[in-house]
Structure formats: structure tokens, C-alpha cells
Amino acid sequence: MTITSTILLAFSLTGALVGLCTFLAIGLFHPIVIKTEYHFGTKPWWVFLLVGVVCIIAACFVPNVFLSSMLGVTGFSCLWSIHELFEQKKRVERGWFPKNPKRTASGKKS
Numbered sequence: 001m002t003i004t005s006t007i008l009l010a011f012s013l014t015g016a017l018v019g020l021c022t023f024l025a026i027g028l029f030h031p032i033v034i035k036t037e038y039h040f041g042t043k044p045w046w047v048f049l050l051v052g053v054v055c056i057i058a059a060c061f062v063p064n065v066f067l068s069s070m071l072g073v074t075g076f077s078c079l080w081s082i083h084e085l086f087e088q089k090k091r092v093e094r095g096w097f098p099k100n101p102k103r104t105a106s107g108k109k110s
Contacts, residue, residue, distance in 0.1 A: 018069045025070075029077045029084075037088040038100045045082045052078030 036044055055075030062068040091097045 014066060018066065018073075021070055022073045025073050025077050029081050033081050033084045033088055034097065037085055037092065038098070039103075041103060042085050042089050045085055048078045048081045048085065052076065052082075 052075045055071045055078065059068045059071035059075060062071060088097065092099050
């Protein structure tokens with residue numbers, strides 16, 4: 001047993017660490033969604049789907065609880081990002097976020 005796992009086991013910090021990493025993942029995905037919509041529109045939604053499904057499947061096969069949890073959090077954050085990507089498009093249409101002037105209405109760069 002490593003010293004890290006001994007400390008985590010002794011103080012039951014695994015849950016708190018998973019919570020902290022979940023918080024950081026959500027914070028990381030927020031600007032990723034905004035930048036993706038700005039530069040590419042909603043077309044890359046399938047990338048979030050693919051990465052999300054791969055992470056969730058991988059989480060089922062990783063024996064380490066912490067790593068499995070992080071893969072699950074990342075996978076479901078990717079899936080939620082699909083929803084947020086389309087919501088971000090609506091926010092841009094409402095004027096709440098800047099529109100990329102280099103993209104036309106069809107999503108192609110001019």
C-alpha cells in the first residue's frame with residue numbers, strides 16, 4: 001500500500017478529493033463549451049458524445065475507485081456539455097455572449 005492510499009484510507013479523503021476534482025472538471029468544461037461554440041458553433045457536439053461514452057465505458061473497467069470516478073465525472077461532464085453547447089448557442093443569439101464575426105449563419109467561416 002502506498003503512503004498516499006494509506007493517508008486517504010486513514011482520513012477517508014477519497015470522497016472529498018472526488019468532490020474537489022468534480023468541481024474543477026465542471027469549472028474546466030464551462031470555458032471549453034464557450035470557446036467551442038464561439039469558434040465552431042454546435043457542429044462538434046459529436047466529439048463531446050464520443051469522448052463522454054469512451055470515458056464512461058472506461059470507468060467501468062478501471063479498478064481504482066478514484067480514477068474510475070474521475071473517468072465517470074469526465075464522461076458525464078462531456079455528455080452534459082452537449083446540452084450546454086446548444087444552450088450557449090441560444091445565449092449568443094440573445095446577445096448574452098459575443099458572436100464570432102468570422103462565422104456566418106451557416107456556421108462556415110467567411
